[in-house]
Amino acid sequence: MISSSSKVILEVRNLSASVAGVDILKGINLTVRAGEVHAIMGPNGSGKSTLSKVLAGHPSYTVTGGDVMFQGKNLLELPPEERAHAGVFLAFQYPIEIPGVSNSAFLRLAYNTLQARRGGEDLDPLEFNDYIREKSKIVEMDPSFLDRNVNEGFSGGEKKRNEILQMAVLDPTLAILDETDSGLDIDALRIVANGVNKLMTTNNAVIMVTHYQRLLNYIAPDFVHVMRGGQIIKTGDKALALELETRGYDWVHA
Amino acid sequence: MSSALETLINRPYEYGFVTDIESDALPKGLNEDVIRLISSKKNEPDWLLEFRLNAYRHWLTLTPPEWANVAHPKVDFQDMVYYSAPKPRKKLASMDEVDPELLRTFEKLGVPMSERKALANVAVDVIFDSVSVTTTYKDKLAEVGVIFCSFSEAVKQHPELVKKYLGSVVPTGDNFYAALNSAVFTDGSFCYIPKGCRCPMDLSTYFRINNGESGQFERTLIVAEEGSYVSYLEGCTAPRFDTNQLHAAVVELVALDHAEIKYSTVQNWYAGDENGVGGIYNFVTKRGLCQGVNSKISWTQVETGSAITWKYPSCVLIGDNSIGEFYSVALTNHHQQADTGTKMIHIGKNTRSRIVSKGISAGQSNNSYRGLVKVSAKADDARNYSQCDSMLIGATCGANTFPYIEVHNSTAKVEHEASTSRIGEDQMFYFASRGIGAEEAVSMIINGFCKEVFNHLPMEFAVEATQLLGLKLEGSVG
Numbered sequence: 190m191i192s193s194s195s196k197v198i199l200e201v202r203n204l205s206a207s208v209a210g211v212d213i214l215k216g217i218n219l220t221v222r223a224g225e226v227h228a229i230m231g232p233n234g235s236g237k238s239t240l241s242k243v244l245a246g247h248p249s250y251t252v253t254g255g256d257v258m259f260q261g262k263n264l265l266e267l268p269p270e271e272r273a274h275a276g277v278f279l280a281f282q283y284p285i286e287i288p289g290v291s292n293s294a295f296l297r298l299a300y301n302t303l304q305a306r307r308g309g310e311d312l313d314p315l316e317f318n319d320y321i322r323e324k325s326k327i328v329e330m331d332p333s334f335l336d337r338n339v340n341e342g343f344s345g346g347e348k349k350r351n352e353i354l355q356m357a358v359l360d361p362t363l364a365i366l367d368e369t370d371s372g373l374d375i376d377a378l379r380i381v382a383n384g385v386n387k388l389m390t391t392n393n394a395v396i397m398v399t400h401y402q403r404l405l406n407y408i409a410p411d412f413v414h415v416m417r418g419g420q421i422i423k424t425g426d427k428a429l430a431l432e433l434e435t436r437g438y439d440w441v442h443a
Numbered sequence: 444m445s446s447a448l449e450t451l452i453n454r455p456y457e458y459g460f461v462t463d464i465e466s467d468a469l470p471k472g473l474n475e476d477v478i479r480l481i482s483s484k485k486n487e488p489d490w491l492l493e494f495r496l497n498a499y500r501h502w503l504t505l506t507p508p509e510w511a512n513v514a515h516p517k518v519d520f521q522d523m524v525y526y527s528a529p530k531p532r533k534k535l536a537s538m539d540e541v542d543p544e545l546l547r548t549f550e551k552l553g554v555p556m557s558e559r560k561a562l563a564n565v566a567v568d569v570i571f572d573s574v575s576v577t578t579t580y581k582d583k584l585a586e587v588g589v590i591f592c593s594f595s596e597a598v599k600q601h602p603e604l605v606k607k608y609l610g611s612v613v614p615t616g617d618n619f620y621a622a623l624n625s626a627v628f629t630d631g632s633f634c635y636i637p638k639g640c641r642c643p644m645d646l647s648t649y650f651r652i653n654n655g656e657s658g659q660f661e662r663t664l665i666v667a668e669e670g671s672y673v674s675y676l677e678g679c680t681a682p683r684f685d686t687n688q689l690h691a692a693v694v695e696l697v698a699l700d701h702a703e704i705k706y707s708t709v710q711n712w713y714a715g716d717e718n719g720v721g722g723i724y725n726f727v728t729k730r731g732l733c734q735g736v737n738s739k740i741s742w743t744q745v746e747t748g749s750a751i752t753w754k755y756p757s758c759v760l761i762g763d764n765s766i767g768e769f770y771s772v773a774l775t776n777h778h779q780q781a782d783t784g785t786k787m788i789h790i791g792k793n794t795r796s797r798i799v800s801k802g803i804s805a806g807q808s809n810n811s812y813r814g815l816v817k818v819s820a821k822a823d824d825a826r827n828y829s830q831c832d833s834m835l836i837g838a839t840c841g842a843n844t845f846p847y848i849e850v851h852n853s854t855a856k857v858e859h860e861a862s863t864s865r866i867g868e869d870q871m872f873y874f875a876s877r878g879i880g881a882e883e884a885v886s887m888i889i890n891g892f893c894k895e896v897f898n899h900l901p902m903e904f905a906v907e908a909t910q911l912l913g914l915k916l917e918g919s920v921g
Contacts, residue, residue, distance in 0.1 A: 245876050248868060273878035285873040288834070288864040289891030298887060299877040306878070338891075355877060 196223045198363055198394050199244075199264075204255035205419075206243045213239040215419035216255065221363065224391040228405055228430060229398045231416035232438045237398040238282055240416070241367040244396075245279035246272050260362065274306040276362030280352040280369050282398075287339035292351065295339045296321060300358050324357045328384040346377035353384040364388070365396045370404040382407030402434040415441050468527035468657065473520055475499065478626055481526050485595050485629075488602060498615035498625030505619045511782040512811040512843055513751050518689060518724065525627045527657035568593060568632040568648045578632075580644065588637035589673075591646050594662050597633035604635055608666055612695035612732045612759070620691040620753075621728040624660045628693065631661035636671040636702070645901055647676040650690075658689040665695070667702035669735065674705040674901060687715075687750060692727045700735030700762065705743070707900050708756075709908055712748035717806070719778025722750025729756035733765035736791075741768040743899045745908040746783060755813065757786035760794035760822075767796040770896040774912055775808035775840070784814035784845075789825035789855070798829040801893050803912075804840035811843040818855040827857045834892050835865040836885075864892075886912075 199221040206214040213236045221227055229237050243250045244257065246269030257264040262275055287295065297317045304311060312320055322332055328350040340348050349369055356364050366385065370378055385395060385408055397404065405413075405427060413430045415423040415438065423429065423441050433441070469477060478499055482492040507518065568578040568591065584591050590601060597605050615625040632648040650661060667673055690712060696704050706729075715722025725748075731740035742756040758767025769785035787796035796816065804810040810833065818825045833842035844861050866888055874884035889912050890897070897905045 245872075247872055269872060269875035270878050270880045273876055279876050281873065281876075285869050287870060287873070287888065287891075288862075289894070290887055291891070294887070294891070295877070298883065299879055302878045302883070359877065 195225075195391070197221070198223055198260060199396075200258040201244075202255050202257070204240075204243070204257060205253045206239060206250050207253050208239065208250050212253065213250075213419050214243065217419070217421060219414070219421065221394045221396065223394060224389075225411045226389070226395045226397065226408060228410035228413045229396060229416055229421075230400065230402075230413060230430065230433060230438075233400075235416040236419040237416050238367055239419075241279055241282075241365045241396070241398055244272075244365055245269060245277060273359070273361075274303060278356050278359055278361030278364045280349075280356060280364065280366045282367040282369075282371065284340045284343075284348040284352055286341045286343075288341055290339050291336055292339050293318070293321060293335040296335075296355065296358050299355070303359055321358065324354060327357045327387050328353045329380050330354055345372035346374065346381075349373060349377065349381050350384070353381055353388075357384065357388055360388075360393075362393050363396070364393070365398070367398045368400065369397070370399050370401060378404065379407060402430045405430050417441065468524050471522055471524050473499075473523070473525055473627065477525055481627060481629060484526065485598070487598060490606060491598060494610065494615065495626050498622050499627075501616045502619065502622035502626055505616075505622055507619050508753075511753050511813070512809065512845070513753065513780040513782050515687075515724065515751055515780075518687075520623070523689060524657040525660070526629055528629075568646075569651070584642075584644070584646075587640055587643060589640060589642050589646075590633065590635040592633055594628070594631040594633050594664070597664075601633070601635070604666065605633065605664070608664055608695065608697055609662075610695075612697060612730050613693050613728050618728060620726040621693050624662065624691050624693040624728070627658075628660045628662040631663045631692070633663075634665040634673060634675060636665075636667045636673045638668040639670045640668075641671065642673040645674045645676055647678070649678045658691065660690075661692045663692070663694040664697075665704055665706070666697045667699060667704050667738075669699045670701045671699075672703045672705075675707070676901060677706070677708045678711070687722060687724050689724045689726065690749075692729075694727070694729040694756075696729075696731035696740055698731065698733050698735060698738035698740050698762075698765075701737045702735060703739040703741075704731060705741045705899075706731070706756070708742075708744040708746070709900075709911065710744065710746045710748050710752070711911060714748045714779050715750040715777065717777045719750070719807075722779070723748065725749035725752045725754060727752075727754045729754065730786075731756070731758050731767070733758060733760045733762050733767060733791075733794075735765070736762040737764045738762050739766040739768070741766075741770070741899065742785065743770040743896065744772070744783075745896070745900070745911070746771070746773040746781060747911055749781075750779060752779075752781040752783050754783045755785055757788065758796060759788045759790065760796065760825075761790045762794075763791040764793045764795075765791055766794070768899075769796075769798045769800070769814075770899045771800045771812075772803070772893045772896045772908070772912070773801070773810055773812075774803040775805070775810045777806040777808060779806075779808040781809070782811045782813055784812045786815040787817070787827060789816075789818040789822040789827070792821070792823045792825075794822055794825050796825075796827045798827070798831070799895050800829075800831045801896055802831070802833045802842050803836065803889065803892065804833070804842050805836035807839050809841045809843075811845060813845040813847075815847040815849070816857055816859075817849040818852050818857065820851040822852050823854050825852065825855045825857075827855075829857075829859045831859070831861045832892065833861075833863045834888075835863065837867060838865075 201217050201219040204214055204217040231237050252265055301311045330350050413425050414421045478495050578592050613621050616622055634646055636642050698704050712723035712725055733740050740758050746752050760767050767787050773781045773783050775781045785798055800812045802810040802812055812831045816827045831844045846859050848857055871881055
């Protein structure tokens, strides 16, 4: 486990949120430090995916209380695109199809927009082509995917790999993986997990939302949190996930 | 739909100002006397007056078409001005004498009236309400034998050509609005490309409606002689009024053997406000005749304005091996309605046509593609490919496709493909989560969607069209 002296990246304090008037998150507390991997588990409807979307700034969710500090910034004050610029990345549970826009054009625009914010250099289409081909190897993605429209006609596994490719391009400080393992066969799961592992450094952090322990066989978590009823009711290490796998969620109580 | 999407679609119309200029306008209403008056104001020959009167008498027997998928109150044709012209201070000897107010108007619109400031290599004919105010590069074009002038001037200078071709593609009785136009048309552009000439520059007409009560009825006639080529561009804007103005134009194209005409339109008439008040009724008949063998006519249109668009630029493929093309982007927002498409009539052998239509609907608008592909009995080996894609932005708009296919020859090959996609909050959030703001996201989606059509626009127009679509959609996505 990472020493508790490493830098705090994300500090969630007493976060509450609702969607369409229904309270989903009811006081979440979570501290994520550089170099850490946090797994968030819990039964359906416990608020795991809501937490991911609220952190990324999905407009359908209303924050009703608490605050979120991200590297010294009040994250909740930022529109979603500025959260991305600040270094937050959400890998979608259901990646969205964008008709008419090629994957490479989309990735290049995202990359160059971010570069502009960070004061870095733009890449022209040719330079970007070299850059992205290199990055594609991280998720063993065939370069032909770059010419196809974003997620259009991609299989479930291809969509998830594409999410991790985007993560590789944007190089976030905090990556939130929302059920990235769902719908993956064992080979795809291995590829996606290897991709995430390759992108982990001591300066960034990952929050993985998942139903299943099997993802944690590939990406070792430092912390496992169990969510229920919009709260984190238990936190432990990898052993907690194994216990959940055998005993189910019902034995966990706040 | 979230707010970023909305602000993006709802950007105000930039060209909605009115020019304060003294104009010479006829009183409202339409009868034979009004037509005689228009004809006499323009010192027209008798045959043209006859043409008008015949059209008018025929028009009286017609009723407005009601089959289009649009709804609007009945147009009161007696509550409209049929002739409005900016009053010249005196006879103009050169551009320097054009009313400075007019010059400023077109400068604001980004239309260069002076050749010094002109777009490199584009000749412009400028139409203000009912009349042409100037045509640039006329002399330079004359050197290669190209005639490019206002319709009124063509009637005076080249009556034999006008007489030969006027109404030859769109007969006076073709439809209700074409008949009305034939009766009351006031000006427009005339282009004649002589045999074997590749027109050295793009020709362009800019239409501006300024008078709140006048209709605009222009007439464009383009004749491409054997082996010639011309690229023609058309742009339109109008001020913001809370009443509706009627624009009922007729465009006729004739391509002889081996000739090619490329006709591009960026239509940005005032579309009405966000509640659907005001805006232009754009009821236009455009048709091209591929009369000669191996001739080609290509329509490219970007339709973003008008309260209602009713328009079907068509090709009649008479010459063997002739080619007709239609590339269209139609964008509707707020309460705009568009029923647009094309007709490809295959008559000659081995004729080819291609239709690519992209409809984008936002707000509460309704956008329909309507197209006819007809292969006549003698059109052996005719080929058509049609692709109609619709994109919906938000959940309150509509898109329809009405393809009509009539094939009377068993050797014909006709293909039709269609698709519908929707852009909503989820797509915008996806872009945002990758650091891409709503404006760029919409622009990227729209450009991707329209790429195939934009590729057929001349360079300057393609850039303009891209920006225009971005502006039009500002606020709609988010």
